[in-house]
Amino acid sequence: MAETRKASRYVVPFAVAGVAAATIGLVPALAASGDPDLPEITAQQLIEKIAASDTQTLSGTFKVSTDLGLPSVAGLADSFAGEAARGASGGAPSTDPTEMLTKLVSGTHTLRVAADGPDKQKLTILDGSDEYSLIHNGDDVWAYDSKSNEVFHEKGDASDRPAGEKGEKGEQDGLPGTPKELADEVLKEAGDTTSITVGGTATVAGRDAYQLVIKPKQSGSTVESIKIAVDAKTGTPLKFTLASVEGGKPVLDAGFTKVDFGKPSASTFDFKAPKGAKVTEGTGEGGPAEHGKSPEDVEKDLEKEFGGPGGLGGLFGGAVPGAAADGEGMNVIGEGWTAIATFDTGAKAPKTDEAPKEVQGFLDSLGDEVNGKFGSGTVFKTKIVNALMTDDGKVYVGAVTKQALVDAANAAK
Known part of the structure; x- marks a missing residue:
């Protein structure tokens, strides 16, 4: 969509x-x-x-x-x-x-x-x-x-x-x-x-x-x-x-x-x-006339399909900025190459074992369970950008190592 x-x-x-x-x-x-x-x-x-x-x-x-x-x-x-x-x-x-x-x-x-x-x-x-x-x-x-x-x-x-x-x-x-x-x-x-x-x-x-x-x-x-x-x-x-x-x-x-x-x-x-x-033929409004949907209509469709703003809430259990009304705004820790963006989703992290089998396997292959003073959570990793999602719904993300994310979460506790 x-x-x-x-x-x-x-x-x-x-x-x-x-x-x-x-x-x-x-x-x-x-x-x-x-x-x-x-x-x-x-x-x-x-x-x-x-x-x-x-x-x-x-x-x-x-x-x-x-x-x-x-x-x-x-x-x-x-x-x-x-x-x-x-x-x-x-x-x-x-x-x-x-x-x-x-x-x-x-x-x-x-x-x-x-x-x-x-x-x-x-x-x-x-x-x-x-x-x-x-x-x-x-x-x-x-x-x-x-x-x-x-x-x-x-x-x-x-x-x-x-x-x-x-x-x-x-x-x-x-x-x-x-x-x-x-x-x-x-x-x-x-x-x-x-x-x-x-x-x-x-x-x-x-x-x-x-x-x-x-x-x-x-x-x-x-x-x-x-x-x-x-x-x-x-x-x-x-x-x-x-x-x-x-x-x-x-x-x-x-x-x-x-x-x-x-x-x-x-x-x-x-x-x-x-x-x-x-x-x-395009409508001049960012989409083809045959598609016939405005950006607002597309967003509503995504929310209906997946839940949450932009359709992301259902995919990540509300773990996106603004996905929960009581979530806190985004802050930045550090500077330069080791800057880490952090925000509170206001929702507990999703349980991957409740997801479809294919999705569960994909998420498991991406994530490493971690523990610290902050409690426990999962680091979702790539070769460049990593993200730590704590079990209580806080998120830390940046082009930094897994340990840097854990250290940031511990320091914020």
Whole structure:
């Protein structure tokens, strides 16, 4: 019953640098020797280079590999297959970007990307012989699923421009105006929790690149490092790698295997619905007309199905912020990489042995029972984000180790 959101919000150029710059500290360091041999650059200069990048046109192939350390959800998926089939006639079409893009959170996927300024972008997810494409061409936004032969079309306008995008005067509200100002802002806000260095050079998709290496200085974080390969010529991020302290495969390894910064052909962004395809026209309100449900209607359906705000209450026994009227608001303990969000749900933790067999097995594989001064509870874990739910309904969550969550719960007792 998930609401189909505007496809135009998902068809945007990759902007890894902006995300990274909001969460990192800055420690100047000279680039180490490596191959290719590039001029020395400090970390601050490289941050400025990324910020100054004005790449408007590109095309290429992008590979995304994700490993959150989660168990197989095949059995869990099967348990909901019947319900999904029963609701298919009234649910979102298979072209729903929300549903399709969530597939990228596990496994390895190949994408084709193309961009020609802010008004023309295309993203295609390849799955064997099947393709799923999102195309933004001027006022038109298309989503096409070759497997189901379904098309979603929507007309957009300037009012759909994402928050923070440059306005008529070319200014961004609340953001630094120059690369130097951005680097200075990062220095000011980051504090002493992070180390960032230039860790040598690399070749990515045939391009010479600098390696920006970001590491927490604090102990207790699940993040081992973040590496961003930055094109030496254009300043465009080419690859992003997130590694966990648990080791093994990276949690996220996403980068170009082929890239061309030339202007793509105009025909790249043309789209015509294939013969026999089912075409759904958008309402302009975030969902297709055939679906015919407002965001409020969707939320009510989810509450009816699962209980609680947004439909999450029934899945987690009310263990979400606001799921109980007497629950307390969210607080943040600590800072930087070891910050922990905590809130009181006002409800006792659910008993997993009362859940369906498939769901119970999945939850058991995710959770570790823990005890401390706070009492007892369960830590639900991934390679990056962990959450402790105590038996009396308090929740502690962050990109921190299991022990850090237990220590936080003990200290709050």
